[in-house]
Amino acid sequence: NAGVTQTPKFRILKIGQSMTLQCTQDMNHNYMYWYRQDPGMGLKLIYYSVGAGITDKGEVPNGYNVSRSTTEDFPLRLELAAPSQTSVYFCASSSDPYEQYFGPGTRLTVT
Amino acid sequence: GQQLNQSPQSMFIQEGEDVSMNCTSSSIFNTWLWYKQEPGEGPVLLIALYKAGELTSNGRLTAQFGITRKDSFLNISASIPSDVGIYFCAGQLYSSNTGKLIFGQGTTLQVKP
Numbered sequence: 001n002a003g004v005t006q007t008p009k010f011r012i013l014k015i016g017q018s019m020t021l022q023c024t025q026d027m028n029h030n031y032m033y034w035y036r037q038d039p040g041m042g043l044k045l046i047y048y049s050v051g052a053g054i055t056d057k058g059e060v061p062n063g064y065n066v067s068r069s070t071t072e073d074f075p076l077r078l079e080l081a082a083p084s085q086t087s088v089y090f091c092a093s094s095s096d097p098y099e100q101y102f103g104p105g106t107r108l109t110v111t
Numbered sequence: 112g113q114q115l116n117q118s119p120q121s122m123f124i125q126e127g128e129d130v131s132m133n134c135t136s137s138s139i140f141n142t143w144l145w146y147k148q149e150p151g152e153g154p155v156l157l158i159a160l161y162k163a164g165e166l167t168s169n170g171r172l173t174a175q176f177g178i179t180r181k182d183s184f185l186n187i188s189a190s191i192p193s194d195v196g197i198y199f200c201a202g203q204l205y206s207s208n209t210g211k212l213i214f215g216q217g218t219t220l221q222v223k224p
Contacts, residue, residue, distance in 0.1 A: 050210075
């Protein structure tokens, strides 16, 4: 049972480039979340989904987009990368809106 | 946005000592969670609390949901070197049921053998 998997583990982007961070869970969880973690800080919610086809903004959604076409996958899209998006990105899932389980993270640098 | 104030920010203790940390807010929460994060990894859920006054243990870890619903505490007894990491509290606002968690800034724990 793999849990929550994220790819890639590391990525360096140039300003203005775009990319998709992948997140997959094999626990049949309805709820999925994207967070970013800046150095020395807690996690901030970017987007979340309560089920396939349903997404909503979190605390810091600007510059990001998501989609949820299946229960398993919840990709995060950066359209025009900016240095302020340099961060570690975590995907999480849960079967109820409480106990979230996190993936290993994607470390993104925008230069 | 909403904030959780987590303290202390860091702790450097001797192996065998007990540890206490807490989270406070001006808002009321319906759920409190405690996570541990090790370098290069995602947070791992330690304890979940759902009722005011609830006291829950997980091995040497004990956490409490404050009576006012505005705070939570985590205690670690008889610390060992593998307790090293960053401990985060997280809460869901009383008015929410979507799983939108608010995280504290974390408490970095270092244990000297």
